Each structure stands twice: as C-alpha cells, then as structure tokens.
Amino acid sequence: MTGHRRQPFPYRTPPELRGAPSVRRPVVVIGAGPVGLTCAIDLALHGIPVLVLDDNDVVSVGSRAICWAKRTLEIWDRIGIGDRMVDKGVTWQVGRVFHGQRELYSFDLLPEPGHKMPAFINLQQYYVEEFLVERAGDLADLIDIRWRNEVTDHVQDQDGVTLSIATPDGGYSLRTDWVVAADGARSPTRSRMGLPFDGHVFEERFLIADVRMEAQFTNERLFWFAPPFHEGQSALLHKQPENVYRLDFQLGPEADPVREREPDRVEARVRAVVGDTPFALEWSSVYAFRCARLDRFVHGRVIFAGDSAHVVSPFGARGGNGGIQDADNLAWKLALVIREEARPALLDTYDEERGHAADENISASSRTTNFMTPKTRAERLFRDGVLALAGELPFARGLVNGGRLSVPARLEGMSLQTGPAGTGAGVAPGGACPDAPVQDGGGGASWLLGHLGTEFVLLLFLPPGAGPPELDVAAQLSPSVRVVVVGDGSAEIEGATVLRDPDGLARSRYGAMNGAAYLIRPDTHVAARFDRLDRCALAGALARASARHRQRAVEAVP
Amino acid sequence: MTDAVKRTDGFAGQGDAFYEALIRAHRGLGEEDSAALNSRLVLILANQIGSLPVLTEALGLARASLAAAPSLAEAQRAGAPEPGAQD
Numbered sequence: 001m002t003g004h005r006r007q008p009f010p011y012r013t014p015p016e017l018r019g020a021p022s023v024r025r026p027v028v029v030i031g032a033g034p035v036g037l038t039c040a041i042d043l044a045l046h047g048i049p050v051l052v053l054d055d056n057d058v059v060s061v062g063s064r065a066i067c068w069a070k071r072t073l074e075i076w077d078r079i080g081i082g083d084r085m086v087d088k089g090v091t092w093q094v095g096r097v098f099h100g101q102r103e104l105y106s107f108d109l110l111p112e113p114g115h116k117m118p119a120f121i122n123l124q125q126y127y128v129e130e131f132l133v134e135r136a137g138d139l140a141d142l143i144d145i146r147w148r149n150e151v152t153d154h155v156q157d158q159d160g161v162t163l164s165i166a167t168p169d170g171g172y173s174l175r176t177d178w179v180v181a182a183d184g185a186r187s188p189t190r191s192r193m194g195l196p197f198d199g200h201v202f203e204e205r206f207l208i209a210d211v212r213m214e215a216q217f218t219n220e221r222l223f224w225f226a227p228p229f230h231e232g233q234s235a236l237l238h239k240q241p242e243n244v245y246r247l248d249f250q251l252g253p254e255a256d257p258v259r260e261r262e263p264d265r266v267e268a269r270v271r272a273v274v275g276d277t278p279f280a281l282e283w284s285s286v287y288a289f290r291c292a293r294l295d296r297f298v299h300g301r302v303i304f305a306g307d308s309a310h311v312v313s314p315f316g317a318r319g320g321n322g323g324i325q326d327a328d329n330l331a332w333k334l335a336l337v338i339r340e341e342a343r344p345a346l347l348d349t350y351d352e353e354r355g356h357a358a359d360e361n362i363s364a365s366s367r368t369t370n371f372m373t374p375k376t377r378a379e380r381l382f383r384d385g386v387l388a389l390a391g392e393l394p395f396a397r398g399l400v401n402g403g404r405l406s407v408p409a410r411l412e413g414m415s416l417q418t419g420p421a422g423t424g425a426g427v428a429p430g431g432a433c434p435d436a437p438v439q440d441g442g443g444g445a446s447w448l449l450g451h452l453g454t455e456f457v458l459l460l461f462l463p464p465g466a467g468p469p470e471l472d473v474a475a476q477l478s479p480s481v482r483v484v485v486v487g488d489g490s491a492e493i494e495g496a497t498v499l500r501d502p503d504g505l506a507r508s509r510y511g512a513m514n515g516a517a518y519l520i521r522p523d524t525h526v527a528a529r530f531d532r533l534d535r536c537a538l539a540g541a542l543a544r545a546s547a548r549h550r551q552r553a554v555e556a557v558p
Numbered sequence: 559m560t561d562a563v564k565r566t567d568g569f570a571g572q573g574d575a576f577y578e579a580l581i582r583a584h585r586g587l588g589e590e591d592s593a594a595l596n597s598r599l600v601l602i603l604a605n606q607i608g609s610l611p612v613l614t615e616a617l618g619l620a621r622a623s624l625a626a627a628p629s630l631a632e633a634q635r636a637g638a639p640e641p642g643a644q645d
C-alpha cells in the first residue's frame with residue numbers, strides 16, 4: 001500500500017532533566033498541531049526563539065482536516081511552506097450541489113487568473129503537520145519541538161508563567177514570559193483555568209470515511225441533498241492525494257455511533273456511492289459537531305489560538321483555516337511585544353480581530369449545519385421548499401446552504417486600521433491583500449504577496465509617468481517599514497524593492513490606476529490606504545497599527 | 559415595480575442571514591402556530607409587493623413546484639378543493 005507512513009518523531013530527554021539549568025523562555029507554544037506549528041514558525045521568522053511542547057509524538061491520526069483555503073496557503077507561503085503543500089495537495093475551486101440526482105448549481109471560488117495560490121487544496125492533516133514540522137526543522141536554531149512533553153500544570157503571575165511538564169523521564173518545570181495555548185479542542189490549559197467554552201452542540205451525527213480507490217471523480221467538491229445512494233440525508237465528497245476520497249454522510253440524530261462505525265456498515269454506505277469500484281477503507285469515524293468559543297482569547301500571559309479558542313462544525317472548512325489565521329494574526333503582535341517594540345495592549349487586538357472572525361465562522365458553519373439538519377416540520381418545509389425552487393429559480397440557489405467556505409477575515413473598522421481613507425477604491429483598510437503577478441527589477445516573474453508580509457510594508461503604486469518617489473517618509477520608523485514600489489520603470493530605487501506590473505492586475509486589484517500608497521501589516525492585511533502620502537500620516541497609521549498609544553484594556557493577570 | 563416575479567437573488571448577500579431569521583421566527587412554535595405564522599407572513603409580504611400580476615405569477619410558480627399536486631390551472635378547471643385542503 002502506498003500512502004502515508006506514520007513515523008513517530010523522536011523523543012529526547014529534555015536538557016532540564018539532564019542537569020542543565022532551566023532557561024527562561026520568551027514564549028512557549030503548547031501543542032504541535034497545525035496552529036501551534038504555524039505560529040511557532042512565524043515567531044521564529046520574526047527572530048523569536050520558541051519552545052513547542054506536545055504530549056504526543058505522532059502527527060494527527062486519521063485524516064481530520066483536508067480542505068485548506070487560499071488564505072491559509074498564502075500564510076504558509078509567507079512562512080516558506082506553501083509550495084510544498086500545494087505540490088502534494090489536490091487543487092480545486094469548483095463545488096457542485098445536487099438535489100437527488102439533479103445538479104442544482106455549481107460555484108467557482110476563484111474564477112480569475114493571476115493568483116499564485118489556488119482557491120483550495122485538499123491535503124490530509126497528517127501531511128500538513130509533517131511538512132510544518134520539517135519547515136520548523138529548517139529553523140532549528142530558533143525552534144525547539146519537544147515531543148512527549150505534556151504540560152500538566154501552569155501558574156501565571158505578574159511577571160511570567162511557570163509550566164509543569166511530564167515526560168517519559170519524569171517531570172520538570174520552566175518559566176516563560178508568554179504561553180500560546182494551541183492545545184486543541186479539549187484544551188487542558190482552558191480546563192485548568194476553568195474557562196467556560198460556550199456554544200451550541202448539534203445533535204446530528206455524521207459518518208466520515210476516507211477510502212482509497214481508483215475512481216473517476218473529478219477534483220471538485222460534490223455535495224448532495226437527498227442523493228439516491230443515501231436516502232433522505234446529505235452527503236459530501238472530496239478528493240485527496242494518493243487516490244483517497246473523503247465521504248461524509250449525514251446520519252441523523254438517532255444514529256448509534258458504535259454501530260455506525262462497524263466496518264461492514266461503513267463499507268455498505270460507501271458501496272452505495274462507488275458501486276463496483278474496488279476500494280479500501282483507510283479511516284472512518286462518527287462525529288457530532290459543536291460550535292463554541294472562549295469569551296476572550298487572551299488571558300493575561302496565556303493566549304489561546306486554534307481549536308482551543310473556538311470550534312466549528314466542519315462544513316465550510318473554517319476550523320483549521322480559522323486557526324491558521326489566528327496564528328498569522330498573533331505571531332507578529334507577540335513578536336513586537338516580546339521585542340518591546342509594542343506594548344502588551346497590542347495583544348488585545350488579537351482578541352478583537354480573531355474574536356470577530358470566530359463569530360463569523362461560527363455563524364456561517366451553524367447556518368450550514370442548521371440548513372442540513374432541519375429540526376422541526378417548519379424548518380424542513382422551508383428547507384425542502386428552497387431545494388424544490390432552486391432548480392427553476394436562481395434566487396433560491398443562493399439560499400441552498402451546503403457550506404460557505406472559509407474566506408479571509410475582514411478587519412475593517414477595528415482598532416488597528418486607519419480609515420476608511422482614500423477614495424474607497426482598492427482594498428479597504430482591514431482587508432486581506434490580494435495577490436497579483438509582478439516582475440522584479442531584473443524582469444524575473446514573481447508574485448506580489450511574496451514581497452509583502454512578516455514586516456510592515458509601505459506598498460507604493462507610482463502614478464503613470466511619475467518620477468522616483470520620496471522614500472524618506474518611511475525611513476527610521478518604529479517598528480521598521482520596508483518599502484515596495486510598483487512602477488513602470490525598472491530603475492533601482494535606493495532602499496526599496498522595485499516591481500513592475502506587466503498585466504496591470506496589481507494596479508487594478510489595489511485600485512491604484514493613478515497611484516496609491518498602502519501600509520500593509522505583517523500579516524498582509526491592509527492597515528491604511530493613502531491618496532497622498534506624507535510622513536505624518538504614515539507614522540500615525542503605523543503607530544495605530546502597532547497599538548503604540550493604546551492602554552491595555554484588560555489587565556494582565558486575572 | 560415590474561409585473562414579473564424576480565427570479566434572481568434579491569438578498570444582496572444577506573440570504574443566509576434572512577434564512578436564519580426566518581427559521582428563528584418559527585422557533586418554539588407548534589405546527590399549527592407555524593402554519594399560522596406563515597400565512598400571516600405571506601399576507602404581509604403580498605401587501606408589500608402589491609402587484610396582482612406578480613402575486614399571481616408567484617402563486618403559480620410555488621404551486622408548480624409541488625411536483626405531485628395538480629397545477630393551479632388544472633385544479634381550478636376541475637373545481638378541486640382549495641389548495642391546502644387536501645392532505
């Protein structure tokens with residue numbers, strides 16, 4: 001059999017248990033899942049040494065997450081592992097929705113060219129974690145991952161956090177300034193702190209089966225309401241690498257999870273879909289889902305990210321993708337705070353921005369789950385009514401809800417953004433930066449997003465025919481600001497990366513036909529947009545985007 | 559106001575929010591009350607639309623989508639019971 005070999009990561013006795021003195025850490029990440037690993041790599045790229053502790057020594061067992069959205073891929077590309085994921089993953093952008101045998105409609109998540117990353121890839125979570133661990137290995141001077149190091153206790157005071165850690169060789173403790181709790185949906189950190197994780201449990205059960213087979217399904221997301229092969233319920237099919245397909249069957253609230261997991265029963269359900277095609281069952285599981293979140297993600301020096309902070313039902317792929325955006329949002333803020341280039345108040349904006357995103361994700365995935373699982377006769381009549389009308393009446397297709405797929409959070413109007421400034425064209429402050437093909441000075445092709453991020457960037461679109469810009473505006477600011485200029489010429493400009501926009505796509509996506517200036521955050525969200533750039537406006541927007549003048553709203557230690 | 563039923567999306571990106579509000583409005587109601595809510599809602603919305611040609615076309619479209627039921631025209635020709643009286 002081909003496919004993924006599960007190699008345990010090596011456990012090594014921690015130095016503290018070999019007699020070395022315990023060194024105080026700037027930050028410890030609890031949990032080497034996709035979110036903890038992404039956060040650790042990003043922190044290291046900001047020059048921060050990170051210790052990652054994981055209670056296990058293998059990647060995620062069973063596939064779990066498979067759908068990774070464009071924004072996630074762009075974040076992974078920024079931290080140097082995007083191509084690897086895309087090369088291995090199955091790329092897709094079209095979804096089709098069926099009612100019975102009839103196709104109601106299809107949607108295209110990326111109907112235009114000129115983006116480096118596809119709308120989505122499907123890639124088993126164990127590959128994602130493996131590649132992230134490999135990438136962390138490139139940064140081994142800054143990232144120390146300790147497998148089979150279980151955090152069993154933590155105590156925080158004004159000055160730091162003391163962690164107690166259990167290993168096969170016994171326990172030890174260490175001090176850290178900050179803790180990122182990326183320890184998953186059952187977060188022991190959250191439980192230990194007694195934090196309520198409120199939300200909504202859906203009673204419906206779902207069977208998820210990953211099967212390996214030589215089949216002819218295309219790389220599209222197929223969703224059925226009441227398909228002929230699965231009477232009255234819904235079903236979802238996704239293609240994964242190595243001829244593995246994910247089938248997701250709605251089972252109803254009454255289903256017996258133990259019985260539904262029996263291989264014969266699972267195989268019969270799969271058989272109904274694939275007919276005579278030979279297949280091997282890779283993995284299956286029966287789930288009930290919930291949507292829940294922590295009221296606050298930042299608790300003094302302990303910061304929650306990913307599933308520990310929020311969970312959603314999986315229709316829409318907003319769980320893991322939301323968590324990766326958490327890491328992206330948190331890493332630069334924490335790095336600035338650790339480097340004392342920003343006050344801890346900056347971290348409150350992580351809570352503000354990602355809390356808002358979590359609400360959006362919970363709302364979208366709850367609506368989908370509710371549409372799929374009508375609970376009363378009235379709900380069922382409306383649901384079936386929408387499906388019945390959807391064939392003839394386009395408006396009803398818009399109400400058919402088999403998943404609203406993960407999109408970048410919109411941070412408009414929140415505390416770090418300056419605006420709405422400018423003419424309203426282009427990307428509003430808070431929006432995620434769109435990609436575009438560009439050429440560098442030597443004529444080499446590259447992508448705009450590859451030139452943005454990790455630091456603050458002043459992105460300057462020169463008006464047609466303009467002379468070289470005054471770059472003094474961006475000199476000697478704190479935090480520092482890198483300058484990227486998009487113009488017609490390829491003449492070098494001192495202190496800036498110069499790009500050309502051969503297809504005009506960058507200019508059009510940024511509404512910059514007549515020039516524009518953007519302050520871009522390290523997570524490639526727009527902080528501000530200026531029609532006329534001057535040092536005062538730029539410095540003001542930068543101060544705001546790094547929460548320079550902000551007092552911490554929530555006091556450090558609970 | 560035109561005299562044809564709007565077939566394209568009129569929710570301007572708020573379709574899911576509308577649907578959620580619709581389902582919420584029925585929460586906690588028994589079947590009888592739910593049906594009563596719907597009938598009142600139809601009357602309120604019909605008044606909002608106001609145009610008899612549009613409403614007549616909408617009634618026909620809704621009726622036609624009930625696959626098993628005879629069309630409105632057939633029912634009227636046959637002097638069948640009022641829509642909804644069968645069951």
Ligand SMILES: Cc1cc2nc3c(=O)[nH]c(=O)nc-3n(C[C@H](O)[C@H](O)[C@H](O)COP(=O)(O)OP(=O)(O)OC[C@H]3O[C@@H](n4cnc5c(N)ncnc54)[C@H](O)[C@@H]3O)c2cc1C
Nearest residue numbers: 031033034035054055065066067151184306307319320321
């Ligand atoms: C069936 C299913 C399908 C899904 N599909 C998708 C999808 O297609 N797309 C998507 O985006 N999301 C999907 N998700 C959600 C996705 O899997 C999660 O959101 C994602 O795994 C969250 O990552 P994380 O790093 O926050 O947590 P986890 O992946 O849970 O990682 C937490 C880590 O913390 C470690 N840990 C726990 N306690 C301790 C401790 N005390 N000490 C040290 N380490 C500890 C754990 O061992 C684990 O390695 C799906 C989920 C399920 C269940």
